C-alpha cells in the first residue's frame with residue numbers, strides 16, 4: 001500500500017544541517033496497522049508528512065497504491081490525498097467555529113460527497129450521538145479526538161495517518177481512543193499508520209517501525 005524508497009530529508013538552519021531522513025526505506029501492506037516509534041526529534045512527523053505527500057523529500061520516492069505521489073503536480077497530489085487519506089493530529093485540529101457534525105463533514109465536503117446521514121452515523125459510532133451540535137470548546141479532549149477520528153474516516157479513505165493521537169490525553173482516555181481507532185480501522189480494512197514516542201502503546205499494532213539515525217529499524 002505504501003512503499004518508500006531511499007528517502008532523504010535534511011533541514012538547514014544557518015550553517016547547521018540536520019539530516020532527518022537518511023536513505024529511509026519502508027513498506028506497509030494494505031490493511032496493516034503499524035506504529036512509527038522513536039524519541040522526540042527522531043523524524044517521525046517528518047516521515048509521516050513525507051509519506052502523506054505533504055512534504056516533498058529531497059531524494060527518494062513514495063508510492064501509494066501504485067501511484068508515485070511526488071510525480072503528481074501539487075493539485076493532483078492534493079486530490080489524491082483527499083481521496084486516499086485521513087489525518088488525526090495530537091492537537092485535534094478542529095475548526096473552532098464549526099460544530100462536531102460540521103467538523104466531521106469537512107473532508108466529505110472536500111470530496112464532494114453527500115455527507116450528513118453517514119457522518120451522523122459515524123459520530124454515533126464514536127460515542128458522540130448526543131454531541132452533534134457542540135463546538136470544540138464545549139467538548140473534552142477525548143471527545144474532540146473522537147470528532148477528529150470521525151472526520152478522518154468520513155470520506156472512507158484507504159489510509160489513516162495519526163500523529164501522536166493520544167499525546168494530549170490521560171492514559172485511560174488515550175487507551176479508549178486507540179481502541180476505537182484500531183477497531184474502526186480493522187472494520188473498514190484500513191491501513192493505519194500511527195506515530196508515537198510512547199513504546200508502551202505500540203503493542204496494539206501489527207508491527208512497530210522504529211526510526212533511528214534517519215532510517216527504519218524493524219522491530
Ligand SMILES: Nc1ncnc2c1ncn2[C@@H]1O[C@H](COP(=O)(O)OP(=O)(O)O)[C@@H](O)[C@H]1O
Pocket residue numbers: 011012013018020038039040041042043044045046047
Ligand atoms: N521545518 C523545519 N525546519 C527545521 N528543522 C525542522 C523542521 N521540521 C523538523 N525539523 C527538525 O527535524 C527533526 C525531526 O523533527 P520531527 O520530524 O518533528 O521529529 P519527531 O516527530 O520524531 O519528534 C527535529 O530535530 C526538528 O527540529
Ligand SMILES: [Mg+2]
Pocket residue numbers: 044045046
Ligand atoms: Mg512529531
